[in-house]
Amino acid sequence: MAERTVIVRLNQQQIELVDRAVARGAAADRAALIRRALREQAAKSSRRGEAR
Amino acid sequence: MSARSVLFEWTMQPGTGKAIELRAGRILRIEQVEGRQCVDFNCFNLHDYKEYMHCGRTRTVHGFNPSKGSFLWSAPPRERPLLYILEDTVGRNDVLFPRCSAYLYESAYGFDAHTNCQDIQAEAQREYGLTPDDVHDSFNLFMCTEVTLDGRATITRQESRPGDFVDLLALVDVLAVPNVCGADVMRTSNFALKPIKLTVFQASEADMAAAPKTPILKSQRTPQDFRNATIKSDRALVRDHTYVAEFVNTPILVEDVVVTLSADEAAMFEAIRLPSYEADDGAALRDILFTWWEENFLGATESGAPAIGSP
Numbered sequence: 001m002a003e004r005t006v007i008v009r010l011n012q013q014q015i016e017l018v019d020r021a022v023a024r025g026a027a028a029d030r031a032a033l034i035r036r037a038l039r040e041q042a043a044k045s046s047r048r049g050e051a052r
Numbered sequence: 053m054s055a056r057s058v059l060f061e062w063t064m065q066p067g068t069g070k071a072i073e074l075r076a077g078r079i080l081r082i083e084q085v086e087g088r089q090c091v092d093f094n095c096f097n098l099h100d101y102k103e104y105m106h107c108g109r110t111r112t113v114h115g116f117n118p119s120k121g122s123f124l125w126s127a128p129p130r131e132r133p134l135l136y137i138l139e140d141t142v143g144r145n146d147v148l149f150p151r152c153s154a155y156l157y158e159s160a161y162g163f164d165a166h167t168n169c170q171d172i173q174a175e176a177q178r179e180y181g182l183t184p185d186d187v188h189d190s191f192n193l194f195m196c197t198e199v200t201l202d203g204r205a206t207i208t209r210q211e212s213r214p215g216d217f218v219d220l221l222a223l224v225d226v227l228a229v230p231n232v233c234g235a236d237v238m239r240t241s242n243f244a245l246k247p248i249k250l251t252v253f254q255a256s257e258a259d260m261a262a263a264p265k266t267p268i269l270k271s272q273r274t275p276q277d278f279r280n281a282t283i284k285s286d287r288a289l290v291r292d293h294t295y296v297a298e299f300v301n302t303p304i305l306v307e308d309v310v311v312t313l314s315a316d317e318a319a320m321f322e323a324i325r326l327p328s329y330e331a332d333d334g335a336a337l338r339d340i341l342f343t344w345w346e347e348n349f350l351g352a353t354e355s356g357a358p359a360i361g362s363p
């Protein structure tokens with residue numbers, strides 16, 4: 001599968017939550033935080049799959 | 053336990069209720085005399101009756117059967133714990149059912165007049181100048197209820213015994229109003245009306261220490277924070293021609309975040325995205341973001357107040 005661009009639309013309240021996480025060092029920027037969330041959720045999902 | 057000093061004792065006879073000024077740091081014990089009697093309960097901030105106990109908030113935080121260790125909360129926007137359930141020897145109480153009312157007994161049983169919690173509460177609250185419209189949904193002590201799989205709430209018989217009690221510790225000054233539930237033709241109190249003993253104690257230091265601390269938040273607002281803090285004193289609703297809407301955080305503005313997924317990440321995305329978003333990639337990825345946030349950073353303390361997690 002190739003690289004892919006996704007546009008995530010967030011309102012100012014959602015941006016605030018994301019920016020707070022970024023400010024605390026959870027990721028380098030908003031996009032990086034979203035990618036971190038994706039990777040961690042995918043890892044969790046595959047762990048659940050193995051457990052079954 | 054015996055170190056507590058008794059400040060007030062009262063026996064509520066069947067068909068009655070009693071409004072009690074319960075100062076912060078005092079305990080109201082609601083006790084079975086003969087057993088198997090449901091008690092409905094209302095509660096107001098003694099200094100501002102517009103702040104009252106909210107079963108919805110209480111239910112959300114503590115579930116359908118608040119018992120020892122639960123708080124009884126006031127309604128938004130106040131949202132403070134008013135009382136703490138310090139002890140509960142039975143552990144069956146209800147926040148699903150509203151108070152029983154005259155309508156119920158007339159429509160279902162054909163009574164012109166019948167003991168009912170709405171009217172008993174109203175009569176007890178009248179001692180403090182409240183009206184029948186001020187009676188609110190009750191916390192129902194000793195009441196055994198269940199939720200069926202098809203989503204209905206049902207009442208079953210109860211098994212409380214003489215001497216069983218619930219101790220409510222006042223965290224702020226309140227008007228506490230218990231009443232003997234008027235339902236004698238239902239299972240609620242096993243088809244009989246019986247007296248209930250009330251005792252007010254001064255709480256000991258150990259009692260006070262037993263109640264967990266809850267956070268003080270900016271969102272717990274008081275009339276000082278209200279745009280309109282004047283209690284309306286007439287009945288008709290009339291438009292305010294000077295009104296200008298000021299809804300919070302409006303207008304809601306949106307911003308696009310461009311996320312470039314690597315080939316690996318794109319595959320992960322396809323593997324875990326929710327089908328319900330269909331072709332809407334942005335919505336599907338947004339769901340993953342906030343689900344992740346919830347699972348990692350959304351906390352709830354024992355008191356049910358949200359704790360702000362730090363990533």
Ligand SMILES: [Zn+2]
Nearest residue numbers: 152169233234
């Ligand atoms: Zn009742």
